[in-house]
Amino acid sequence: MLPLLIAIANSVYLGLRTDQFLGSENLFNLIAQAMPLVITAIGQMFVVVVGDLDLSVGSLISFTTAILALDAPGYVTIPAVFLFAVLVGLSNGLVITRLNVHPIIATLAMQYVILGITRILRPVSGGTVPDIVIQSVGGSLFGVPMPVFWGIAVVLVAWKLLHGSRFGLHLFAIGGGVANGTPDAARNFGVPDRRNILLAYVACSCFTALAGVFLAGRIVSGDPNVGLLFELDAITAVAVGGTQLSGGIGSLQGTVIGALVLALLSNGMNLTNVSPFIQTAIKGGLLLLVVGLQTRKKMGL
Amino acid sequence: MSAIVKHPFLQRLLRVPPAYYVFAILLITLWIARPHMLNANIMGIFIRQVAPLGVLVLAQLLVMRVKSIDLSGGGILLLVNYVISSGIFPGASMPFFIGLSLAIGTAIGLFNGWMIGKRRVSAVIVTLAVSIILVGFVQYLSSGKPPGDVPSYLNDIYNIKWGPAPVPVLFWFALTVVMALFLSKTVFGRYVTSVGENPEAAHFSGVPVERTVILAHTLAGFIAAVAALVQTASIAVGSVRVGLDLPILAVAATILGGVVFGRGEGGVWGPFFGVLSFALLFVVMTTFGIDDPGKLIAQGLIILLAAIFYGIRTSRSN
Numbered sequence: 137m138l139p140l141l142i143a144i145a146n147s148v149y150l151g152l153r154t155d156q157f158l159g160s161e162n163l164f165n166l167i168a169q170a171m172p173l174v175i176t177a178i179g180q181m182f183v184v185v186v187g188d189l190d191l192s193v194g195s196l197i198s199f200t201t202a203i204l205a206l207d208a209p210g211y212v213t214i215p216a217v218f219l220f221a222v223l224v225g226l227s228n229g230l231v232i233t234r235l236n237v238h239p240i241i242a243t244l245a246m247q248y249v250i251l252g253i254t255r256i257l258r259p260v261s262g263g264t265v266p267d268i269v270i271q272s273v274g275g276s277l278f279g280v281p282m283p284v285f286w287g288i289a290v291v292l293v294a295w296k297l298l299h300g301s302r303f304g305l306h307l308f309a310i311g312g313g314v315a316n317g318t319p320d321a322a323r324n325f326g327v328p329d330r331r332n333i334l335l336a337y338v339a340c341s342c343f344t345a346l347a348g349v350f351l352a353g354r355i356v357s358g359d360p361n362v363g364l365l366f367e368l369d370a371i372t373a374v375a376v377g378g379t380q381l382s383g384g385i386g387s388l389q390g391t392v393i394g395a396l397v398l399a400l401l402s403n404g405m406n407l408t409n410v411s412p413f414i415q416t417a418i419k420g421g422l423l424l425l426v427v428g429l430q431t432r433k434k435m436g437l
Numbered sequence: 438m439s440a441i442v443k444h445p446f447l448q449r450l451l452r453v454p455p456a457y458y459v460f461a462i463l464l465i466t467l468w469i470a471r472p473h474m475l476n477a478n479i480m481g482i483f484i485r486q487v488a489p490l491g492v493l494v495l496a497q498l499l500v501m502r503v504k505s506i507d508l509s510g511g512g513i514l515l516l517v518n519y520v521i522s523s524g525i526f527p528g529a530s531m532p533f534f535i536g537l538s539l540a541i542g543t544a545i546g547l548f549n550g551w552m553i554g555k556r557r558v559s560a561v562i563v564t565l566a567v568s569i570i571l572v573g574f575v576q577y578l579s580s581g582k583p584p585g586d587v588p589s590y591l592n593d594i595y596n597i598k599w600g601p602a603p604v605p606v607l608f609w610f611a612l613t614v615v616m617a618l619f620l621s622k623t624v625f626g627r628y629v630t631s632v633g634e635n636p637e638a639a640h641f642s643g644v645p646v647e648r649t650v651i652l653a654h655t656l657a658g659f660i661a662a663v664a665a666l667v668q669t670a671s672i673a674v675g676s677v678r679v680g681l682d683l684p685i686l687a688v689a690a691t692i693l694g695g696v697v698f699g700r701g702e703g704g705v706w707g708p709f710f711g712v713l714s715f716a717l718l719f720v721v722m723t724t725f726g727i728d729d730p731g732k733l734i735a736q737g738l739i740i741l742l743a744a745i746f747y748g749i750r751t752s753r754s755n
Binding site: 189191231235236237238240241242244245246247248249250251252253254255256259365368371381411413414415416417418419420421423424427428430431432433434435436437 | 503504505506552553554556557558559560561562563565566567568569570571572573574576577636646647650685688692697698729730731732733734735736737738740741744745747748749751
């Protein structure tokens with residue numbers, strides 16, 4: 137509940153402080169700005185719930201925009217994007233669950249591999265994104281801008297997966313065991329833990345790719361640096377939303393609110409002309425603060 | 438298949454950290470492709486370039502031995518570089534700069550250690566957040582532009598050579614020897630080993646686990662500041678970008694050298710050769726015309742493969 141109050145307080149403050157904030161243009165703009173972070177944070181949450189982190193999401197977003205901006209028709213690039221996302225998720229998950237590599241090392245390595253491939257595909261920003269992507273992000277339906285529909289669709293799918301399916305229940309079960317220092321707890325109750333963790337990484341990558349498609353539609357080109365530090369923003373959003381980074385506890389609405397708080401924060405800082413460098417520092421401080429307030433048993437990583 | 442894998446000789450080969458193999462392979466590659474590059478002077482220059490990385494690896498291996506990680510090196514590097522090059526302390530002497538840098542590094546390390554040891558916050562999150570706070574702060578202070586020049590005596594020291602060996606390389610070598618002795622001969626070194634093996638068992642045998650973790654991170658901050666001084670001396674100008682990829686390279690070199698979270702079989706010399714492998718790798722990739730993106734991919738794959746190498750072995754022994 138606290139993040140929601142912060143979000144409301146933040147909006148009231150901004151509404152009083154600046155004239156532009158409450159204009160419908162800025163509000164719709166805000167939704168469009170927040171959407172990539174909301175989608176990425178939801179994806180990240182699947183992995184956080186089992187007590188891991190996926191650090192490869194930032195470069196996967198850049199990679200997605202680079203693929204979409206290739207000189208190829210949309211019916212080739214859009215499925216390709218999701219194919220690659222599934223591949224990335226699968227290899228993350230397989231390396232972690234089957235080859236016994238620590239999640240942070242595996243996804244950190246993956247981050248660099250993807251970043252390198254992205255820089256080869258698209259050394260500087262440019263290229264054009266298929267029209268259908270631009271239309272589906274920038275256009276409007278029945279007078280309501282498309283980002284609103286994106287938000288509703290993503291939240292519904294994620295809700296079904298996390299809170300309305302056996303898969304989600306199993307994720308929470310695995311995470312609860314990990315958080316209490318008994319990683320085998322869920323497996324001992326017959327939950328196929330390796331398979332579910334693997335699928336969590338795949339889900340994370342797919343949501344991230346979706347965020348990348350959305351972002352590509354917003355910037356209308358490919359950009360190798362657009363996803364820089366996105367993984368930290370996503371983790372911050374998840375943590376602000378009350379999901380425990382040690383695993384097992386968390387909710388979808390919290391994550392969405394957390395992402396909105398973060399988006400409001402950057403929107404507000406932009407409106408009040410805070411230097412972008414200071415914005416980075418403030419976001420880092422926020423992450424430190426939120427995670428510092430959570431308690432866990434394990435020390436170290 | 439399994440009979441071959443279980444053969445004692447192969448088991449023994451598998452126990453050697455991958456860094457030595459990679460180093461040997463790269464040396465042979467270079468010897469075949471560009472034999473004239475293998476003389477002491479040219480190699481000295483290449484190895485001198487990785488001296489900051491080599492020093493930073495000592496910090497990384499210390500924290501990885503206690504099942505933690507330190508990604509804040511990039512931020513410390515930038516801050517130290519900014520303090521020295523921006524001219525906010527005009528006319529200050531060298532001991533002052535060195536003392537100040539070491540104090541900054543130690544303070545940041547202590548903060549990391551406190552957050553990780555006492556507050557039990559994830560080390561990745563803490564050190565990454567600290568790093569981006571410092572980077573944002575420095576870039577704000579310098580408005581995104583390189584600040585200024587570094588006092589020339591630092592670069593002069595960096596350029597001294599002792600016979601064929603450049604001073605930074607000797608300094609790095611000496612620090613590595615000190616670290617090796619420190620980890621093997623002191624009580625604290627034994628604490629580090631026991632905490633890495635099993636924190637709970639260490640706790641119940643009377644090892645001050647929290648204090649060991651905090652101290653390891655504090656020392657890591659101190660060493661990162663030393664690395665920052667070497668780095669600043671090497672580039673000789675202020676910069677707001679250089680060194681941001683060093684922490685991740687340090688992680689890669691450490692894993693390559695056989696030190697994975699809590700397991701220190703590679704000792705101190707494994708990661709040492711890991712750094713040397715990276716020095717050679719960059720030379721080899723440059724001579725074969727592979728650009729920065731290729732190097733990023735290589736870094737990622739090396740981290741992944743080295744980690745898989747150890748992951749498979751741990752799962753077999755369990």
